Every structure is written in C-alpha cells, then in structure tokens.
Amino acid sequence: MSILTFKKGVHPPHRKHLTEHKPIEYLLPKQILVYPMIQHIGAPCEPIVKKGDRVLLGQKIGEAKGFVSAPIHSSVSGTVKDVAPVLHPNGSKILSVIVENDGLYEKAEGMEKREDYKNLSKDELIKIIQEAGIVGMGGAGFPTHVKLSPPPDKKIDSIIVNAAECEPFLTSDHRVLLEETQRVVDGLKIVLHMFPEAKGYIGIEDNKMDAVEAVKKVVKDEKNIEVKVLKTKYPQGAEKQLIYAITKREVPSGKLPADVGCIVQNVETMVAIERAVLRGRPLMRRIVTVTGGAITEPKNLNVRLGMSFRELIEACGGFKKEPAKIIAGGPMMGIAVFSIDIPVVKGTSAILCLTEEEAAIPEESNCIRCGKCVEACPMNLLPAALNSFALRNDLEQFEKLHGMDCIECGSCSFVCPAKRHLVQSFRTAKRTVIANRKKS
Known part of the structure; x- marks a missing residue:
C-alpha cells in the first residue's frame, strides 16, 4: 500500500489522544441560540425574521444575498428575542438572529425523506444544496453549491473527500468517518451522480487506520470510489496539497481546483449533502471537538448551530485549569477568541482550550537566514523575505x-x-492588499 503525500510541510505533535477514541456525544441546546448572518465566505445574509416571530426547526432565518453566499436556518423552534449585533468567533460584532428555544423542535415544512436522488438533475441537486445552506465545514466556509458549479469548460474528473484532518488536537472528522461512514459515502455518491465522468477519492491520513478500514469496508463494492492513504504530515488537508498527494496535479498560482479537474469537499460537508438531499434537512448541526489541557473531560460533541461555546465547555466538565488561550479551530490555523459567550457557527470544527504551558509563544529574535521556513513552505514561497516586506509595508x-x-x-x-x-x-x-484592491 503506497502512502501518498505532498512536497515539504512539517510534523507537529498530533495531540489527538485526548479525544480520538471518544465517541460522538449528542448535546441538546439550552435556552438561547445565536445565528450570525455571516457564517461563510461571500455576501452576508439578510435576516428575514423579526423580534417576536415564532420560528420552526429548519426554517430559513437568513436569506443569501448573492450567488457566493449561503442561507442560514434555525436549529430549534422558538421565538426570536432580537435581531442585533453579537460577538462572532472572528472577533467582530455581526448582525445576528437571537432565538429562545422552546424545546419542542417543531419542524418547518419540507423536512422529510426524499425519493431516489438519481431521478434528480444536477441543477436540481445544486438547488437543494444551495437552499440547505451548506458550506465547506473544514473551516473555510466556502459555499458548496458554488464549488459544485464550475464553468462549463472545466472538465471535472476527480471528486476528493478531504478526510486528512491534519491539524493537531482535532478529531471530529475522524469520529465522523467511524460513526457516520455510510453518510460520508452516500454524500460522495450524490456528488458523483452530478459529475458522471468523475471518480471519487477519500483521502485519510495513516494515523487514522481504523477509519481507513471502516471506509474501505463500506466502499468495497463501489467501483467508482477509492480510499487513498495519506502520509501524516501538515498541512496534508490543505486543498492544493491534497490534490497533489492524490492526483499529482499542481494547481497553478491564482487558479482553482476545478482548473485541474478536481473538486474537494470536507468529510462533514459530505454528510451535510447526504442529510439535505436524502433527508430534507438544512445545515443545522455539526461535530465539534472540545479539547486541550485546560478542559476537564475532552469530548467530540454533536451540537446545534447557534449554541454557545460556554455550553459546550460546560458539557465537558468546564475548566480544570485556567486556560491561557482559547482557539476556535486547531492550533495551527484557528482563531484565538477572547470570550466563550460566542456561538458555534458552520465552520467551528473545534474549541481548543490551552494551558499556559501549551499556549506559550517564545519571544521573537532576529532571523538567522537558516532557510528552514523555505524548506517547510508547502506553497514554495520565501517566508523570510515576505516577512521583511510585510513588516516594511512594501506590499508591491x-x-x-x-x-x-x-x-x-x-x-x-x-x-x-x-x-x-x-x-x-x-x-x-x-x-x-485586499482592502486596497477594493478601494481602487
């Protein structure tokens, strides 16, 4: 069995032992849920409910205002307490719909199982996925229907499920592969139905061999799906690096995966597609790893969008040590947050609570021109030189x-x-640079 990988990269400690063997636990929300109108790349949503309105489980409460956008749905039934700016995991205050959960979970219309998706056209399936508000759930939050709508001149021959989960500490994708294996595969089969000339690949790092075996067992009779074992290396789950590892194709600078015939989707995104197409359920939940040395009992939790970080942390027994840093996501690419009274959004893969020892960042010293950053950069850049230009604000x-x-x-x-x-x-x-481009 060949182990696939990309050029360069690094090997940070895995630190997944805290939760990799912890089955997913279902956690119901408490009274108040908050739904920011920005949970994706692209145009913000516009609230379509107002204070005092009653909403139902699965009801659309935020309307997408553009093609590159994704609607937002209530994950409970209840009453809209307010529509106001609320602190978002990205650190800013975002216009949000605040719902008081009535605990009844009364469903909106249309949330029922559908007939065989093979009777639906590609456009019909894309419409279902778009209306379900599905985005990339690995953290980037790019609207899935946009990825599934490449230009007509782009021939797609590879659909890749990103199951690498290369970030230290994170294990939510690993547990989904083990516990919702069929859903992941069914989601992939739906996408392959949309691209009949494509082959499906599920890329899993070799530190998750139990997941490799579980998925192989489910796809053993699927002629069009192949499990690819990847070398455990960071950032194996980055889109361009994953494409190279599996297909040996390089995505050129400024280009997209579709330019080399590929579409990449996260494990949980595939589950969301299965739930939307086969069960009529919009994106309302996700699996979140709550972990780190400061957490009393680290867990993988199945939670409703809109729940607060505080609720999830309390469900894990709270803090056994005062956290020095709390990160939404993993330690390499996550965002440090300064409050736990913020909502779980579509891209919240983890809540990482680090002790002072785990979070320690040594002071900077002068660059010694050793070149290690060049040897590690998976994008073949010159980080030391870029750092110099960035600090001097020499953007050109x-x-x-x-x-x-x-x-x-x-x-x-x-x-x-x-x-x-x-x-x-x-x-x-x-x-x-991006801000300057918008101004000009």
Whole structure:
C-alpha cells in the first residue's frame, strides 16, 4: 500500500489522544441560540425574521444575498428575542438572529425523506444544496453549491473527500468517518451522480487506520470510489496539497481546483449533502471537538448551530485549569477568541482550550537566514523575505513574491528557530492588499 503525500510541510505533535477514541456525544441546546448572518465566505445574509416571530426547526432565518453566499436556518423552534449585533468567533460584532428555544423542535415544512436522488438533475441537486445552506465545514466556509458549479469548460474528473484532518488536537472528522461512514459515502455518491465522468477519492491520513478500514469496508463494492492513504504530515488537508498527494496535479498560482479537474469537499460537508438531499434537512448541526489541557473531560460533541461555546465547555466538565488561550479551530490555523459567550457557527470544527504551558509563544529574535521556513513552505514561497516586506509595508514586493498565495498554514512559524511571527505578518499584509484592491 503506497502512502501518498505532498512536497515539504512539517510534523507537529498530533495531540489527538485526548479525544480520538471518544465517541460522538449528542448535546441538546439550552435556552438561547445565536445565528450570525455571516457564517461563510461571500455576501452576508439578510435576516428575514423579526423580534417576536415564532420560528420552526429548519426554517430559513437568513436569506443569501448573492450567488457566493449561503442561507442560514434555525436549529430549534422558538421565538426570536432580537435581531442585533453579537460577538462572532472572528472577533467582530455581526448582525445576528437571537432565538429562545422552546424545546419542542417543531419542524418547518419540507423536512422529510426524499425519493431516489438519481431521478434528480444536477441543477436540481445544486438547488437543494444551495437552499440547505451548506458550506465547506473544514473551516473555510466556502459555499458548496458554488464549488459544485464550475464553468462549463472545466472538465471535472476527480471528486476528493478531504478526510486528512491534519491539524493537531482535532478529531471530529475522524469520529465522523467511524460513526457516520455510510453518510460520508452516500454524500460522495450524490456528488458523483452530478459529475458522471468523475471518480471519487477519500483521502485519510495513516494515523487514522481504523477509519481507513471502516471506509474501505463500506466502499468495497463501489467501483467508482477509492480510499487513498495519506502520509501524516501538515498541512496534508490543505486543498492544493491534497490534490497533489492524490492526483499529482499542481494547481497553478491564482487558479482553482476545478482548473485541474478536481473538486474537494470536507468529510462533514459530505454528510451535510447526504442529510439535505436524502433527508430534507438544512445545515443545522455539526461535530465539534472540545479539547486541550485546560478542559476537564475532552469530548467530540454533536451540537446545534447557534449554541454557545460556554455550553459546550460546560458539557465537558468546564475548566480544570485556567486556560491561557482559547482557539476556535486547531492550533495551527484557528482563531484565538477572547470570550466563550460566542456561538458555534458552520465552520467551528473545534474549541481548543490551552494551558499556559501549551499556549506559550517564545519571544521573537532576529532571523538567522537558516532557510528552514523555505524548506517547510508547502506553497514554495520565501517566508523570510515576505516577512521583511510585510513588516516594511512594501506590499508591491510582497505581491511580486507571491505573498497572496500564502495559505496561512503556519508551517514556517512552526519550524522557525528564531520564533518569528511570520504568519501574523503575512495575514496582515494580505488583508491590506485586499482592502486596497477594493478601494481602487
């Protein structure tokens, strides 16, 4: 059995032992749920309910205002308490619909099982996925219906399920592969029905061999689906790196996976597709890993969107130590948050609560020109030079050296012996470039 991988990358400690053997636990929400109108890349949603309205489980409460957008649905039945700006995991206040859960979970119309999806056209399936509000659930939040609508001149021959889960600590995808295996495969089969000339691949890192065996057992009679075992290396789950590992195709700078005949979808996104197409259920739930040295009992939880981080942490016994840092997502690419009174959104894969020892960041020292960042960068960039240009705000040179191609994976910062804060400077520079482009 060949182990596939990409060029360069790093090997951070896995630290998955806290939750990798913990079955998914179902957690019902308490009284108040918050639904920010931004839970995806693209145009924000517009609230279509108002204070005092009664809403039902699965009812649309946020309308997408553009093609690159995704509607938002209530994950409970209850009463709209307010429509107001609320703190979002990204650190800003976002217009949100606040719902008081009545505990009845009365369903909106249309939430029933459907007939065989093979009788539906590609356009009909895309419409179902779009109306269900499905986005990439690995963290990026790109609307799934957009990914599934490549330009007519792009011939898609590979549908790749990203089951690498290369971030340290995270195990939600691993547990989904073990406990919802058939749903993952059924989601892939639905997408393959939309692209009849394509083959399906499920890429799983070799530190999850139990998941490899579980998926292989389910797909053993599927001639059009193949499980690919990937070398455990970070960032194996990055889209371009995963495509190279499985197909040996390189996505050029400025291009998309569709330009090399590929579509990549996360494990949980495939489950969401299965739920929407076969069960008539919009995106209302996700699996979240709550972990880290500060958590009393780390768990993998099946939760409703809109629940607060605080509820999930309390369900894990609260803190056994005062957390020095709390991150929405993994330690390499997640976002540090300064409150736990924020809602779970579509891209919340984990709540990582780190002790002071786990979160310690050494002080920066001067770059010693060792080149380790260049050796590690999976995008073949020159991180030390980009850092210099970013700190000097020389955005022209930053762009000339392809700084906008940085995927912000943190590999360079991880290996840097001088502990330079490389990714932070790139992130700031990239956002400044984007803001300047919008102005011009």
